[in-house]
Amino acid sequence: MTKNKLYFILVLACIAGYAWLYLDLNHTISYKPFTVCLVKLTTTLPCPSCGSTRSAESFLKGNFWEALSYNPLGVLLVLIIAITPVWLLLDLIRKNNSLFLFYIKLEFMLGKKIFAIPAIILVLTNWMWNIHKGL
Amino acid sequence: MDSQKVDMFIMANSKYFESHHLIAIRDRLISLPDDRWPILSTIPFKDPTTSIIVSLLAGSLGIDRFIIGDTGLGIGKLLTCGGLGIWAIIDWFMIMPATREKNLAMLQRVIM
Numbered sequence: 119m120t121k122n123k124l125y126f127i128l129v130l131a132c133i134a135g136y137a138w139l140y141l142d143l144n145h146t147i148s149y150k151p152f153t154v155c156l157v158k159l160t161t162t163l164p165c166p167s168c169g170s171t172r173s174a175e176s177f178l179k180g181n182f183w184e185a186l187s188y189n190p191l192g193v194l195l196v197l198i199i200a201i202t203p204v205w206l207l208l209d210l211i212r213k214n215n216s217l218f219l220f221y222i223k224l225e226f227m228l229g230k231k232i233f234a235i236p237a238i239i240l241v242l243t244n245w246m247w248n249i250h251k252g253l
Numbered sequence: 254m255d256s257q258k259v260d261m262f263i264m265a266n267s268k269y270f271e272s273h274h275l276i277a278i279r280d281r282l283i284s285l286p287d288d289r290w291p292i293l294s295t296i297p298f299k300d301p302t303t304s305i306i307v308s309l310l311a312g313s314l315g316i317d318r319f320i321i322g323d324t325g326l327g328i329g330k331l332l333t334c335g336g337l338g339i340w341a342i343i344d345w346f347m348i349m350p351a352t353r354e355k356n357l358a359m360l361q362r363v364i365m
Contacts, residue, residue: 154338156313225324
């Protein structure tokens, strides 16, 4: 992974994320009949991140607990989508690569069993909770 | 390194690399000292066919990216329902070249 490739992916992801949130908040997309999740479309079961849009919407409307009850990953996504463009801009202005270095460090840390195993357990638990909730 | 050995390596491992890289890899390996052969023959290359199968079955969960070592991108896919489904579909076509690229990087780390 090169710095430019990572920043390009992040810019694209942020644009897609904001566009998705904009469409959602304008009620252009409705939840029940419309889903882009391939897991849900093929198996009818929710994936670990299903409900993130509803969670993000609740979070932006100030209903923090409702957001967590939909899917805690949605709150994480809102935080990522809020921080990343600012960090990218700061990197661009200061002409350094702190975000890239952070990404490399994070990737290295998550490659270690001590971080990877709890992360996998958390995601699986969240997935089971999603299936239980019937998102 | 002995050209016969190198040709054997290329024949056995050609599926792990892009075909247009093979000639350059062969030339580089021939100029390599003989004592690197044991390391070279034990590099755990990732199979692009495995990647595509995983991508088709569990691409939305980012597992294809995790197995080739792109942990960050895997998390990105996992958190976003496979990039709203679009990234997962793009990766059905991109994962094999990405795996071969990873294999080349792995080989370069050993022969450099």
